[in-house]
Amino acid sequence: MNIPYTVEERPxxxxxxxxxxxxxxxxxxxxxxxxxFSTYIILRTGAPEWPHGELNIWLGxxxxxxxxxxxxxxxxxxxxxxxxxxxxxxxxxxxTFVLAGVFLVNKYFEYSSHFxxxxxxxxxxxxxxxxxxxxxxxxxxxxxxxVMAYLIGPGASLFKRxxxxxxxxxxxxxLYWHFVDLVWIFLFPVLYLL
Amino acid sequence: MHSDPEAIKRSVRLYFMIGAALFVCxxxxxxxxxxxxxxxxxxxxxxxxxxxKGSMVASxxxxxxxxxxxxxxxxxxTVLFFIVLMSVPMFTVGDSIGTPIGAANASHAQPPEx
Numbered sequence: 618m619n620i621p622y623t624v625e626e627r628p629x630x631x632x633x634x635x636x637x638x639x640x641x642x643x644x645x646x647x648x649x650x651x652x653x654f655s656t657y658i659i660l661r662t663g664a665p666e667w668p669h670g671e672l673n674i675w676l677g678x679x680x681x682x683x684x685x686x687x688x689x690x691x692x693x694x695x696x697x698x699x700x701x702x703x704x705x706x707x708x709x710x711x712x713t714f715v716l717a718g719v720f721l722v723n724k725y726f727e728y729s730s731h732f733x734x735x736x737x738x739x740x741x742x743x744x745x746x747x748x749x750x751x752x753x754x755x756x757x758x759x760x761x762x763x764v765m766a767y768l769i770g771p772g773a774s775l776f777k778r779x780x781x782x783x784x785x786x787x788x789x790x791x792l793y794w795h796f797v798d799l800v801w802i803f804l805f806p807v808l809y810l811l
Numbered sequence: 812m813h814s815d816p817e818a819i820k821r822s823v824r825l826y827f828m829i830g831a832a833l834f835v836c837x838x839x840x841x842x843x844x845x846x847x848x849x850x851x852x853x854x855x856x857x858x859x860x861x862x863x864k865g866s867m868v869a870s871x872x873x874x875x876x877x878x879x880x881x882x883x884x885x886x887x888x889t890v891l892f893f894i895v896l897m898s899v900p901m902f903t904v905g906d907s908i909g910t911p912i913g914a915a916n917a918s919h920a921q922p923p924e925x
Contacts, residue, residue: 806857
């Protein structure tokens with residue numbers, strides 16, 4: 618039995634089920650990260666002093682550029698698919714996947730330098746919230762990479778069987794990926810600059 | 812959401828322009844940080860720039876500028892709950908307004924003498 622409304626829009630909402638589903642998921646993600654940002658505010662306002670300059674601003678800035686670039690390539694992957702340019706779609710999706718990997722490699726170097734100095738999450742309140750927020754964000758990057766790897770690899774065959782459904786999947790993956798970028802846009806100034 | 816090829820081709824140019832604008836805004840955020848403003852002003856400036864960047868991503872990349880009513884409805888509800896969530900720390904700050912610094916903690920640490 619086929620799952621209804623994977624491509625066609627529901628008469629009541631005017632949306633495919635996946636579209637509404639991904640937005641409701643993102644709404645729950647807003648609350649998840651919102652709770653952690655709220656925790657950050659409580660910890661920061663309650664602390665007698667707050668450290669500055671503990672993080673490498675330039676590495677954080679490079680990672681911001683990487684995620685912004687990956688958002689552009691992700692939306693281009695969707696746009697090229699809509700324009701029926703399969704090869705360019707795959708190129709942009711693979712570039713997005715690679716950029717996500719580069720982000721994680723940078724994060725690995727950043728984490729390693731902290732741990733080498735014995736500065737784990739237990740070291741201070743600031744580092745505890747830093748590792749929690751960036752660790753959770755990093756897990757979201759990994760999750761996005763898993764989905765992208767599927768769409769680049771075995772999931773790509775869906776395009777031959779049901780191209781509209783595949784375009785929708787790329788769109789939903791893009792929405793998730795832009796949200797991950799959006800979270801980092803706020804994490805970068807809050808953790809690295811302020 | 813655009814579906815005709817001409818509209819998508821026009822959007823492609825917009826995507827690259829927004830990407831460039833996001834790069835510039837990130838550069839401005841870091842440059843402002845190098846000026847060493849007072850902390851409240853620095854927080855305000857950084858969060859304003861981050862909000863501008865976030866709204867560009869949401870409206871253009873996530874196509875929120877032309878979405879269906881159901882999605883706007885879900886997001887308005889999310890924003891309301893998010894505001895409540897962000898207000899929670901304000902209540903804790905409000906509890907200590909007018910209390911000398913450290914007095915609130917001291918009163919919890921030591922039981923009152925009889």
